[in-house]
Structure formats: C-alpha cells, structure tokens
Amino acid sequence: MTGSVTSIDVAIVGAGFAGLGMATQLARRGRESFVVLERAGAVGGTWRDNIYPGIACDIPGHLYSFSFRPPADWSAIYPGGAEIREYLEQTVRDEGLDPHIRLDCELMSATWDAVAARWHLTTVGAAGPATLSARVLLLAVGRLSEPKVPAIEGLDSFPGPVVHTAQWDPDLEVTDKRVGVVGTGASAIQIVPHMAHDAAELVVFSRTPPYIVPRADRLLDAEERASLVDPATAAAHRDELLRNADNAFAQRLRHHPDITEIRGRALGHLQSQIPDPVLRAELLPDYEIGCKRILLSDDFYPALLRENVVFEPSALESVVETKARAASGRSYDLDIVVMATGFEAARPPVASRVRGRDGEVLAEHWRNGMVSYASTVVAGFPNMFVLDGPNAALGHNSAIYMIETQLDYVVGALDHMARQTVRSLEVTAAAERAYTREIDDRSAETVWLTGCGSWYVDPGSGRLTLLWPGTAVSFRERNGRFEPAPYVTGPSVTEPSVIELGE
Secondary structure, X not given: OOOOOEEEEEEEEOOOHHHHHHHHHHHHOOOOOEEEEOOOOOOOOHHHHOOOOOOEOOOOOXXXXXXXXXXXOOOEOOOEHHHHHHHHHHHHHHHOOHHHEEOOEEEEEEEEEOOOOEEEEEEXXXXXXXXXXXXXXXXXOOOOOOEOOOOOEOHHHOOOOEXXXXXXXXOOOOOOOEEEEEOOOHHHHHHHHHHHHHOOEEEEEOOOOOOEEOOOOOEOOHHHHHHHOXXXXXXXXXXXXXXXXXXXXXXXXXXXXXXXXXXXXXXXHHHHHOOOHHHHHHOOOOOOOOOOOOEEOOOHHHHHOOOOEEXXXXXXXXXXXXXXXXXXXXXXXXXXXXXXXXXXXXXOHHHHHEEOHHHOEHHHHOOOOOOOEOOOEOOOOOOEEEOOOOOOEOOOOOHHHHHHHHHHHHHHHHHHHXXXXXXXXXXXXXXXXXXXXXXXXXXXXXXXXXXOOOOOEOOOOOOEOOEOOOOXXXXXXXXXXXXXXXXXXXXXXXXXXXXXXOO
16 A cells, blocks of 8 residues: 555444444445555554453453444353454454455545545555545544543653553553552453562552442353344344443432342442451542443452452552652552543544545534534534544443444445435534534433543533443444535535445
C-alpha cells in the first residue's frame, strides 16, 4: 500500500470485535473492496493488548460473542483473555478476512473530499506511508484502546518498571519484589490476586473502592460444552443471559427493590469476606451502587487479607526515587508500579485525526462531549460510521450485542446507498441535536448522573456520553434499523454503485 493511491469502498479502522464484525458482514455479502487498518501487529483489540495476569471477561462468554458465528466452545462461564483473543483470530480464519487486514498500519489522517465524495486517508506503518481513497469510513477503535495514566508527580523518574495493565510486559518479574498497584477498578481486581501471590509486598492504592459482587465462575463440564455448541441451545442460552442482564437496568434507575437488593448483595459479599471492621470500612464505597461499574470477584477481597498485602485507602500522589507517597501521607518503598488506571474513553484521540465536511475536525465537533445520531453517525461527517462510540456502551450488559445492533444499522445504510445509487449520506445537524436531547433526557434520572462521578461521564460537559441510558433491547429497538428520513444525500451516481446491495 505504498506509492499510488489505493482506491477502496470501505475503510475500517480497528481489528477488534467491532472492526472484525463489520468485516465479516461485508465479506458475507460478497463485498470485496474493503480493508481493515490495524495499528498493532495482530488482531484482537482490547483482548490483544490486555494480557496481564488474571485477564478475563466479566460478561458470560456465550453472550460476549457474535450471534452470527457458530457458537464458541467456551471452557468456563467467564472466559479468559487468551480464549477470547483466539475466538477473534478464529473469526478471521473462518471468514477469510486475512487478505483484507493491514497490520502495523496506523491511521494518521482522514479527510472528507466533498467534490469526489470520498475519504482520503493517510497511514503509516511497517510498509511505510500510504494513501487510500475510500467511499466509506468506519471507525471501530473502541473505548478501551488508549491507556490513561494520571499525572503523578515524579512518576516519570521512578527507577523501576512502570507498566500499565493494557501494556503488560510478559517478561516482567514480580516475584520477591515490592509492587504497587494503582487503582481498584475492573483490571485491578483481576490482577491483584495474582500479584499478591508472587510479590514480596503488594500495596494497593485505592482512590475510590468499588462495589463487588460474587463472580461464581466455574469451568463448564463436557456435557454442558457439548450442548452449548448446538446453535439452537446456544441461542436460547444467549437470550436468557441477555434478558437476565437487562433486568439489572432497573438498578441504574434507582428503582426499589432492585437497587436495594444489589446493594445488599455487594455489602453482604464485603461483610462475609472481610472480617476486619477497619479494613471493611475502608473498602466501603461512599457513592450509589451502579454509578461506577459493579465488579465481579471472589478472590480480590481475600487477597487483601494476605500478610504481604497493604490496602492504601487513598490515591498515589507522588513518587521520589523508590518511595511512593499516598494522599494520606503514608509512604511505601516500591520496586515496580502497575498502573490499573483505565483508558481515555470520553475523548478518543483518533477524533483529532478525522476532518469532515467544511474541514471540521471530529475532536472539535465533540469539544463538549461526544454527540451522534443513532449512536453511529455524526453530522458533518458524510459516509462515516462510528462503532462502540457515543452512547453505544452499557454498564450492565454485553458490548457485543450493542455492536451487532450497530452493524445492522450500517449494513442498512450501505444497502440504501446502493439502492438509491447515492454518492454520499449524511445525517442532519437537527437530527443529531434531537438525538442528543433524547439521550440527555433519558440520562437525567439515572444513577450515572445522580450517584457519583465516573469515566462514563464527559469530564467537560458533565453529559453521559459513553453509555446508552437504557436496556440493550431498547437500544436495538431504537437504533437497530436504518431509516433514511434524518439524512441528506449527495447527487446520485450514473454508474452502478460499487457498494453492492446485500443479500
């Protein structure tokens, strides 16, 4: 992909669940003119990058997988990261996607050309710089692709290894080392039990303790696994898991008895696993349950009871040489610092590289928080779709179900373009504003805007910009079918569209 401009139909940015799902749908419909641009050297997205000890899914595997693929033979209720990555690699093999994937190929810029009605893309990577021209741009970079490291005084001069959980070094040796884990979110509660087992001393810095409920994971026996690779059985099980998970949304509306029951379950778990009243008090969240993600673990609390583990109920504030000082004033000597501090989710960095109609940069369009229509398209950015972006995630159910809903929407839009032979398709600013008001109205009474501050909320505007303020099923009812009314189209083409109509 060097030298002359490569002309294609669809450019997909990102080779995680969303990007590979879109590629699968295109390939199955006989569309050959597409590429998947992946900046890393392998597919897998989040499950490629996160290889820290203990990495696993917190959604049952039979719900955290594509419904349009053969049922996966998961080994446990909650599969580990390596198993999920293998599932995505298998998808590439089974669907014949390899010829379409460009690894070590990072998108540097994407600019809309209104005259040509095409996106001009520049990339850089192992094969050198390249230029592409695409009719359709699809951003599938996700929300968990850019590690977030808070500003901690002196951290850059720490003499030992400093590693983020999403940039784990498999050769990192923690045995007999003094290790500090910064954070107590979803990654931290998985890695801490493993670090506690090997480290000479482990300090867990917790700015805000989480609510945790029992995980109750287990291996699936041979009979269960055999039954769940049957498509009909797997589909019924998936539907049951989806309904059960969606029932939890009432908690996020602070409905009773739902929120009382889940709070009691979490506090009962804390009570049963932490006998020390002082430590238990330090682990008690001071915000409403559900505002931040409710975590699942059976071994995090017991790990804190080990003699070599110290729970520090405040944030890491500064580092001087090997001494780490917490906000409480207490200091700890460390050899290794592990940052379990999450991701830059509310303001995705890729937005600064995308320039739409009239030269507007996507990051500027989102300066007051991400906005969209149908959580998939953005006014001023024709022929562009965003997967797993504005208000397309959930705090209680499977991201894959949401992605599949968006895939259906995009396929519908592409089929509409083919039928009408239009060169460009752009949602109106009025439709985007109306959808944004709808999101804001639906969000107003949820726990995410009334219970605490969290990474689900845009730090500048205070709007809920990451989560869909409803059930997974309601998202599909609202956004699962493309309708042309809110769109304006460019001039029709005289020749048959190269975006072929789906079957």
